[in-house]
Amino acid sequence: xxxxxxxxxxxxxxxxxxxxxxxxxxxxxxxxxxxxxxxxxxxxxxxxxxxxxxxxxxxxxxxxxxxxxxxxxxxxxxxxxxxxxxxxxxxxxxxxxxxxxxxxxxxxxxxxxxxxxxxxxxxxxxxxxxxxxxxxxxxxxxxxxxxxxxxxxxxxxxxxxxxxxxxxxxxxxxxxxxxxxxxxxxxxxxxxxxxxxxxxxxxxxxxxxxxxxxxxxxxxxxxxxxxxxxxxxxxxxxxxxxxxxxxxxxxxxxxxxxxxxxxxxxxxxxxxxxxxxxxxxxxxxxxxxxxxxxxxxxxxxxxxxxxxxxxxxxxxxxxxxxxxxxxxxxxxxxxxxxxxxxxxxxxxxxxxxxxxxxxxxxxxxxxxxxxxxxxxxxxxxxxxxxxxxxxxxx
Numbered sequence: 391x392x393x394x395x396x397x398x399x400x401x402x403x404x405x406x407x408x409x410x411x412x413x414x415x416x417x418x419x420x421x422x423x424x425x426x427x428x429x430x431x432x433x434x435x436x437x438x439x440x441x442x443x444x445x446x447x448x449x450x451x452x453x454x455x456x457x458x459x460x461x462x463x464x465x466x467x468x469x470x471x472x473x474x475x476x477x478x479x480x481x482x483x484x485x486x487x488x489x490x491x492x493x494x495x496x497x498x499x500x501x502x503x504x505x506x507x508x509x510x511x512x513x514x515x516x517x518x519x520x521x522x523x524x525x526x527x528x529x530x531x532x533x534x535x536x537x538x539x540x541x542x543x544x545x546x547x548x549x550x551x552x553x554x555x556x557x558x559x560x561x562x563x564x565x566x567x568x569x570x571x572x573x574x575x576x577x578x579x580x581x582x583x584x585x586x587x588x589x590x591x592x593x594x595x596x597x598x599x600x601x602x603x604x605x606x607x608x609x610x611x612x613x614x615x616x617x618x619x620x621x622x623x624x625x626x627x628x629x630x631x632x633x634x635x636x637x638x639x640x641x642x643x644x645x646x647x648x649x650x651x652x653x654x655x656x657x658x659x660x661x662x663x664x665x666x667x668x669x670x671x672x673x674x675x676x677x678x679x680x681x682x683x684x685x686x687x688x689x690x691x692x693x694x695x696x697x698x699x700x701x702x703x704x705x706x707x708x709x710x711x712x713x714x715x716x717x718x719x720x721x722x723x724x725x726x727x728x729x730x731x732x733x734x735x736x737x738x739x740x741x742x743x744x745x746x747x748x749x750x751x752x753x754x755x756x757x758x759x760x761x762x763x764x765x766x767x768x769x770x771x772x773x774x775x776x777x778x779x780x781x782x783x784x
Contacts, residue, residue, distance in 0.1 A: 391540070395421045397784050398535060398544040401565070402429040402516055404773035405756030406550030407505040412781025414512025421542065422509070422516045423535075426560040429516055430502040432552070435559065436770070441498035443477065444470040444774070445767035446490035453772065454636055454762045456577055460736040461761050461772065464744075468778035470771055480504045491766045525568060531750055546784040548744075548753040550777070553730025554579060555757075561724070565758035566734065573748050575735040577760040581727035582636045585627035586644070586718040595688060596621055599681055607650040608634040610642055616650045625718065632765050635721050636731060646714040648678070654708050658696070666697035670707065686710060729769055733760040743783040744776060753780045 397413050399406045402424035410420045428434070433441055445452075448470045453461045474492070477484060482504065483495040494500045509516060521538040525547070528534060533547040551565030566576050588596060599621035607616040608630040620628035638644060649657065661673055670693045674683035687693050689710060692703055699707065724730070734754050738747045746752040755776040763769040 392534070392543050393540065394543040395419045396544065397421070397546045397548065398423060398533070398542060399548040399550055400424070400522060400568070401548075401550035401552060401756070401758075402426065402518065403550060403552055403756065404430065404433055404505070404770055405552075405777040406548070407509055407516075408774050408777030409548055409550060409753075409755055409781040409784070410514040410516075411505065411508035411512060412778050413784050414509065414514040416782070418546075418784065420509075420512070420514035421544070422514060423520045423522065423537065423542075424516075424518050424560075425521050427519055429518065430505060431559045432556065433502050433505075433770075434498045435556075436498055437493050439498050440493040440495075441501045442487070442491050442493050442767040442770065443484075443501050444473050444492050444771045446470065446486065446492065448768065448771050452764045452766075452768045454582075454731065454764075455736060455760050457736045457760070460739075460741045460759075461775075463741045464775040464779040465771070467782075468775040470767075472778075473771065473774045476504065476508075477501075480507070489766060522564070525571065527572075527749065527752075533751065546751045546753065548755060548780055548784060549758055550754075550756050551758050553733060553757040554724045555581065555727040555730050557724060561730075565754070569734045569754065569758075572746065572752060574738055574746065574754075577732040577735050579730050579732035581721050581724045582731040582762050583632045583728035583765050584635050584724075584726055585622060585722040586625050586631055586635055586638070587720045587722055588625040588716065589719045592716065593625065595685065596625075597623055599685055602679055602682055603628060604648060604678060604682060605650060606630050607647040609645045609647070610634050610638045613637045619646065624722065629765055632728065636762065636764070638718065638721070640720065641717075643715050643717050646716065647712045648714065649711050654712050658704070658708065662697050667695050669693050669695050670699070728765070729762050730757060731762050733758055733762075736760050742779065744780040745783065753784060755780045 396418040397420045399422045402422045410422050414420050450462050482500045484492050524536040526534050535542045549565045600623045603618050603620045606619040615630050615633040617629035619630045671687050744753045744755050756773045763772050
């Protein structure tokens with residue numbers, strides 16, 4: 391026996407449930423399918439369990455895509471203020487952490503429960519622990535899904551399966567396989583918002599700094615981010631590194647400025663005037679932790695009194711502090727990456743409805759598309775915006 395729905399959504403994550411709730415409000419019969427045992431797994435673990443659900447400032451420049459214009463329409467039609475209003479409607483307390491990033495005061499479960507409640511209100515059904523065995527399209531245009539729980543039919547099919555990030559949360563490349571089955575191209579995928587790994591020689595020098603955090607500007611080519619950088623046992627992490635990892639390519643150098651808000655020349659001259667007889671290590675320990683100061687001295691291999699720095703030493707010292715050049719071995723990968731760069735080519739997707747231009751009734755939303763947000767709530771806003779946009783048309 392085949393069960394029929396107006397709409398089937400594959401993926402019970404942020405984008406999928408947003409789409410389900412929106413379509414359900416329009417009177418559509420909706421079924422959400424997922425192979426996982428829980429809905430919204432990535433919502434629950436995000437933001438350290440507090441869910442950075444959006445940002446006060448959402449601009450197209452906060453998103454990476456082969457088509458920089460694709461995200462604009464959806465972001466305008468369902469804004470951060472729309473989702474914030476929904477959060478407030480549910481009485482969820484939230485706070486701004488930094489740079490407009492909004493987090494739940496209590497728990498990520500608040501956002502998960504909001505989405506489930508919105509779906510329940512409109513009768514959208516969620517069916518977990520369900521594997522999709524085969525998808526076919528009839529000559530009339532309907533979609534038939536052969537699942538581990540039987541045959542299901544629908545006139546509209548939405549793919550909201552996410553990317554490859556954090557496979558322990560159930561991430562897989564299944565959405566890309568569906569897209570390719572129906573003739574869509576895939577922009578090469580890679581891990582995004584991920585720590586970087588350092589080679590063994592440099593790691594010998596930095597491993598003692600594991601756990602130390604310092605504000606830096608991390609740059610690559612013509613892109614830079616100013617935020618905290620964290621030394622780890624494997625390399626470098628923290629917001630500045632996660633952000634720049636989206637732009638760094640194997641073989642390129644990363645540039646780290648440890649004095650992002652200070653004119654280094656003026657700072658050094660002022661200290662020479664005020665404390666000419668302190669040595670370099672003491673000066674560094676006034677600005678950084680003792681372990682980071684030791685690290686700099688290890689790299690420099692000199693530690694004179696600051697008024698006795700030679701011209702060459704002065705330049706080497708300032709270069710190290712303002713433009714430490716490193717060549718990472720690699721990024722840490724999908725296991726810890728917060729997002730997946732690349733995805734389904736948006737060239738064959740309507741930016742207004744998210745419907746495939748190749749197959750009527752087939753839609754793609756959220757992270758499975760070639761649209762990736764910066765760190766700071768942007769990827770969840772993309773889920774809300776794209777899910778809402780598709781939900782208004784399915």
